[in-house]
Amino acid sequence: MPKMKEMRHTVDEKSQNEKEHIMDCLESPKRLSPFLAEILFCTVWFILQGIKGMVDTDVFYIISTGNYILSHGIPHTNPFVTTPGMPIVVQNWAYCAMIAWARKSFGTAGLLILTVIMIAGVYLVVRSLVAKTVTDPWVRLICTVILTNMFGYLNLRPEILTFLLIILELYGIEKYRQTNKRVYLGMIPVTMLAEVNFHASYWIMHLVVLLPCLVKFPYKRVTQTCMTGKMRRTLIFAAILSMPVLLVNPYGLENVTYVFDAVASGALKLMKISELLPFALNDLTYVLPILGSVLLFFYGLEHSGQRTEQGKILTLTSTAVWMWGGFLILVISKAKWYPFFMLGTLYLFKDTGSAIEDAMKKLWSRIRLDWATKLVLAICMAVLVVGLGKESVKPLRMIFTNQSLTDVYFARYADDTMLEDWRAVRQTVTEDPDSDICCLPPEYNQFFEYEGFQVYIDMRPELYISKKGEGSRSILENMVSLYNMRRNLTDTNLSFPLLMQKEKKNEKESQKPEKDGDFLSAKEYEALVRDIPAHYFLLANADRGGILGLFLEEHDGEYKKSYEGKNMILYKRR
Template structure:
């Protein structure tokens, strides 16, 4: 028995890399089980269902405001996700997101191998870093983009190693996939090419290895990448989407993803990771490193300081640079003295995670809240046809779309900018309505956009106004919102 315990102790310690990797993955999937569906999820599912039933729309079919042009910049992703949902419901979407996560880890391991980092270390690094960025892992197409970016880096590193230019054709395929799966991020692939194109710049802080590959093949590949960008249903509008989807209106809307990272959120982890890397660079100034990963780190770090939604790309930049740090120091994972404790923690985490996943995913039930007003939909289903006009806020509009009702606005506020819909700044009018306390402006709004119902947050000034009007009757009074009917 003593000998068996000794062997088990040695096995657990020797395979610490495995326990860390599995533990990080289990916690990541637990986080995913909590947030696999969000307000954007209903919008994505509605897009996919509509496209499969009616084809690609060019006029917004989800709002009762008529004549608004639309660009569904993630149309292909929506079709894939809805197709999965048709067959497997929320558990299928959960599994799909898990597979995206695993594929990203596999791609990073391939990159790490090209950088002479062993697979065990690569698995630990990727599982932990993706755990830190797990709040971005949901039904949204963000991890598709992460996968495509890692694929692009893998292709570039492979070309650097063997010099086989024909492999760069994959960059054209990646460009085609991105423009149809997540067009808003398509230009970023060209930005991620720059570190491989510019020569290493001499500086005081780091020493770079000389560039040992030709950039001539890129003179053919890059124009092809740009050309396939037009192979999307919306042509130039799909390419310009990212440049048309920003505006003062988004900032005024208080969208969390557009806020700068702070010490109250994962921005603290971001700052700590950068501090560790800067400390390492300071200690290893005399050692030469590869320029591309350093440039990627710098560029994505700048992005990460700007908006919360860019943090996932900053984590990718950090993850790639960790290859350089690990390779330089030739780190290995040693036996852990408390291997048995790690194993016990691992088993407990599996049990805890399974309980959480089974409760949140396997037996999925949508809660009634301001983002998903279940009770409001139940009332409308019982008392109305699907052709009623419902005033919606942008956070709950997608849930009405998913249930067959036309909304006023939904979680893609940029679709309600005049520069994108070519008719009116509907979202600006919506923002003015939400922020005003003047009855005359509210009355003028509903005269311009007459509707049968209004679903508003309880803590809004609009709710206070409607509650005092004889023309509006509350028919659903939930904990976070109220559904009003116009008499």
């Protein structure tokens, strides 16, 4: 009898618990599943970012180069510019061919899908590393999104492929550390071989990321995780043996030295490229994440060895410190390294993520939002989504109707009048057998290069710095002078004859030569324009009123206006 009563009591308890559980489910509002929220958010984010990333300005010369490789083979002289015989090293030839093949096989929509897949690849790699430290699904989602967004190159540039190759190499090294099986070191030559053909300018990074595995960090609170003894010697030996694979490419040693030749050329001193400059203190894109990671580093340094509220021991490792610190130094020197600063921050997060999870949970538990606040936040989110969606509806429609990628660019980044001007200019040039062109601003040249026209210069500045002979000016120097000649533009009622007149007056007053080679005299500028081997000149936006516009307008006997729109003017040499 006592047993029967005990069993009845147990059944009554279970029944009561089930009733309470059902009542709780009915009374409490249903919350969105973290997994479902992640799927919905990432789908929208990847598509919007994919539309933006597939029309990155570099994509146009990547595809035009790839089209040429698929049709004619790998070029050694530049077939895209009006100056014949210019040497060229396509350091990312395999990547160009891959993207061009995707565009040719699957159309513009295929490019969008490929971009989304590449962005998703970065996200999943980051998510898998974050998940090793963070257990709460909402915290994991927030941290993964922030770290992925820090990559900076979520587009069709080859930096994503470089990131994935480096992750693959680091995976092999970590497996070697854990198992002591040398077969995993085969990842080093494999990834370096892929890198030197798909994105040769970054091959050096495959050696840089080995250093944190070899060097101790001289601080007692940091756990030393670098390799020692035989494992370190084996890793160094494997890296040295991997070096010959760098020569397995169509350009040989030139492809290996490409990045050093580009820096030594001096081209970057003439043409300022933002990603190759030190990061600016007023640019919050860089400053806030860098400052946040610095605070995270010092927190980890101070609390290393202590137990978090989850019971985990916070352990800051020497590998993470060197990986993060090394990329911090690189990104301060050149913004170009910012994507790999995310990799260093990811290593730092792997060691300190549990502390971040504790802090975010504690902060979230203190936040109490009333219904009015929730309504306001919901309205703001709806406005944001509608705004982003409206911005992307037209480009998305053009993508899936397989319209030209250049049209998608102007639909995404400009208004309808800009797109109308672009189409009219393109049609005018297409109908003329003499269709070579020189554009200001210079980046417009690659739009015409993508459309199959020859241009005065494409956006690979290091290719144009070499001089043909002593005392001659390079193509890049000419382009900079064409773009930057602004010395007398502060005069009222400015005209090119006035510049010529002022120049004659200046010659009488002073015989001192021009010190700044980027800024020519009016006479030199006139000679420069006449020597440019191009039949068409396109002036867009602010450049319509620049010195080239004045010259072409005043010399209407030599140059006729073929098209004039709200944003662009097209001139043709008579």
